[in-house]
Amino acid sequence: MEIESAGDDAFDDDFDEMEGYADTGPGVTRRVVTAAENRHASRGWWDADADNYQAEHGGFLGEADFVWCPEGLREADAKLLGDVAGRRVLELGCGAAASARWLAGQGAHVVAMDLSAGMLRHARDAAKATGIEVPLVQADAAALPFAGAAFDIVCTAFGAVPFVEDSALVMREVHRVLKPGGRWVFSVTHPMRWIFLDDPTEGGLHAVHSYFDRRPYVEYDETGAATYVEHHRTMGDRLRELVGAGFTLVDLIEPEWPEGHEQIWGQWSPLRGRLFPGTAVFVSEKAAVLR
Template sequence: MHDDTLPAGVGVTDALPADDDPPRVLRRLVTNAESRRASRRWWDLDADAYQAEHGAFLGEVDFVWCPEGLREADARLLGELRGRRVLELGCGAAAAARWLATQGAHPVGLDLSAGMLRHATRAAATSGVRVPLVQADALALPFGAETFDIVCTAFGAIPFVADSAAVLREVFRVLRPGGTWVFSITHPIRWIFPDDPGEGGLTVRHSYFDRRPYVEQDADGVPTYVEQHRTLGDRVREIVGAGFVLRDLVEPEWPAGHDRIWGQWSPLRGRLFPGTAIFVCDKPLRGPA
């Protein structure tokens, strides 16, 4: 969500400009392949700028779930960590994976972007906390069945994949029975508002039920950035359909004294409606033979 003048979560006009050139920003369906290419290229090119803008807030060795500033050290959504095998999907610079390592876990950070993993390698050197890093697609996790005790992601992978239900099935596959899956995303209600942290972002512009993704594309109509929208009900059905049990849905409130603006997140909007949804899920234990 990059143009703050555009409707949110992110909505945009579908009308062609007068010269009939393809619109640069629109809502349209994309394939998994288009999403993968766009995300890999975007995050490779944007990695430096993203870290320059948000790296200090995220920290080198910390687990921040969302722009509201909720930390795993306080929320404890993942449960007991010591000795647990943990996969962080869409790890970016892997600050969360490094924090998990300091808690006695055995984390692995996975990301599609070589640019983001470059920052993860650099931060490992400066922090002295090193974790295994893997470049791979969340739709085809390069791990055997029941490899991990916990899988988690803070705004990684899920919003950028056309078939997010398939990602959840992959997560289910690599989790051991009784394992935990926790992921945070932009709260679906944000998609009805303009992508504006100010008063302009308080007026409904789009249907909550328009599930077409936000797409930025080049002059040839090739997607360069893709972000997906699902309703809360859609997410619950994906979770249950993959075989998980939904244990909790956390909607972090905007904390007093927190004045940071991050894209469309702001104190003004945060005090009125949620910006983040965190889903806490369990893979059931096997039943009796």
């Protein structure tokens, strides 16, 4: 299976234009990042972490299954995408593409896309293991390399949206590549989680950050350059991004922590999950008739 790369060299060219950083030592902060710095950090992080991520979470996600969130909500049960048989589907931020392979198994015509070559390497290996191959594309979610109205459905489970500096642009790009009447469904960390520490224990039950602080969470190296970037948007921000791009919100799912589910995934845990939501799943549609 070939992995197509869209504009890969441009990512490095943009990063080279960034201003230099003073030698500050590695650390964590909240600060503004440029789009180029963000892309470089995200690609580098997920390339380097791909093996560890798959080793830790691959069993939970499955080889050909669609799991929306750490709470374990599966598309097979939730049916948020509707009938996918015969539909053209794009999965953004696909990682190892387990969801794309599940969709292919349901009769969908799927393209799986990710910024990270490391994650797509796992997608390629899993395709060989399962015998379910889908086209893989390496590209930036803020500049989708597809023609307008190319897909019936676009989806992502915790991919792309929180890792892009201009997530409103991602919404507009998704709207562009969707056919009229197409559906856009994505899951992200629930916005209210940003007021707490990423701690699955009692220490993560105390509010310590402002809900309204939209500066991204940034991990940086000894030169001050970002190595990991994740963005917070309020619930209102997300709704305005969708509406501004031309979508209509169909549903907003806040999965409850299921009984008997004891697996801890980062900051997600039974303790926290029983008290407040950890995931928000936005279900939206493009107008069937464009005015």
